[in-house]
């Protein structure tokens with residue numbers, strides 16, 4: 001799947017202190033990457049779900065997340081051009097558009113979201129958490145960059161639980177394959193104390209993130225847990241887990257949300273404060289990035305607020321109690337990787353969404369299906385039927401794409417959303433009649 005950390009879009013005047021802090025963190029990170037050829041810093045390309053940021057940073061390695069570069073390209077209006085480059089080079093229309101946007105960006109000079117050039121990878125760290133495309137994507141990057149690949153095979157949670165042998169299997173790979181490769185690339189010895197310090201910081205930030213996400217149980221919800229959550233999960237899903245910066249960001253964000261709760265305020269959108277909360281939704285699937293604000297506006301104008309989403313769990317599920325545990329450094333990394341939403345079975349995903357409906361008192365469940373994401377579109381309609389049966393709340397289904405603007409049909413989406421909101425209203429009318 002994906003992940004976030006948009007740097008562009010929301011009007012500067014409406015940005016909270018935490019958002020400005022996040023923007024600065026991202027800018028500094030990309031500048032560090034741009035300077036890597038002079039400073040000698042080494043970079044590791046890796047994926048959002050199952051990323052090993054604390055471990056990478058314990059070797060002073062800089063993470064690069066191609067999914068985030070792809071979504072950033074879309075938010076800057078560049079993905080159309082990049083996808084065209086990839087298709088011209090022979091990639092089919094059906095290939096995941098994150099892959100094509102990333103490939104096109106590389107061929108167009110590999111300029112990152114801040115306009116600075118990204119360094120070539122010194123290592124491709126392939127954490128495999130549930131999507132086969134990850135394998136093919138890094139096969140292609142290995143060919144293009146002539147960079148080594150180390151693969152962490154993360155067993156799928158087929159039965160909805162993590163067993164001791166699954167954990168041992170991942171830990172053995174970390175110890176025997178991943179860490180030796182990181183030592184070789186960085187020229188540094190594995191320092192478990194340093195890793196523990198990073199993990200302790202992760203746990204602090206995770207605690208604050210969960211408090212922020214769970215604030216949506218209130219009425220009105222002070223946050224939008226889908227569009228707004230894109231910003232909230234940014235640092236923890238990407239290059240900053242385990243850093244002091246991330247701890248400061250989440251402490252500040254939590255205080256801002258607490259303040260909104262105290263004032264009884266709803267979420268802030270790029271257009272300002274949302275009006276009356278009319279619909280509380282649980283949303284499955286990532287947002288569209290090419291028309292992010294237009295898409296958000298379609299909900300906000302109707303008073304529709306996402307109170308929970310699965311997208312905000314693709315880079316880690318923390319609201320079930322999991323925290324990175326500094327006392328068991330490799331085991332906790334294994335559990336984190338196996339616990340990402342992308343690594344959960346369909347029944348586990350259904351359970352999670354049904355739980356959210358009850359916990360967050362949602363009026364309905366909406367699936368935003370992604371045309372080019374074969375991994376996660378499969379099974380969504382069956383999931384929706386099951387969720388409707390179990391919760392009795394109406395389900396809605398819309399489709400566009402992540403970063404290919406050709407698949408965003410504003411009129412069609414708006415129509416479908418309006419019909420869906422009417423359906424919720426009718427159902428409420430029937431219940432109260």
Ligand code: SF4
Nearest residue numbers: 001096131133373375
């Ligand atoms: S196919 Fe879907 S899950 Fe896989 S990389 Fe693409 S967007 Fe992510």
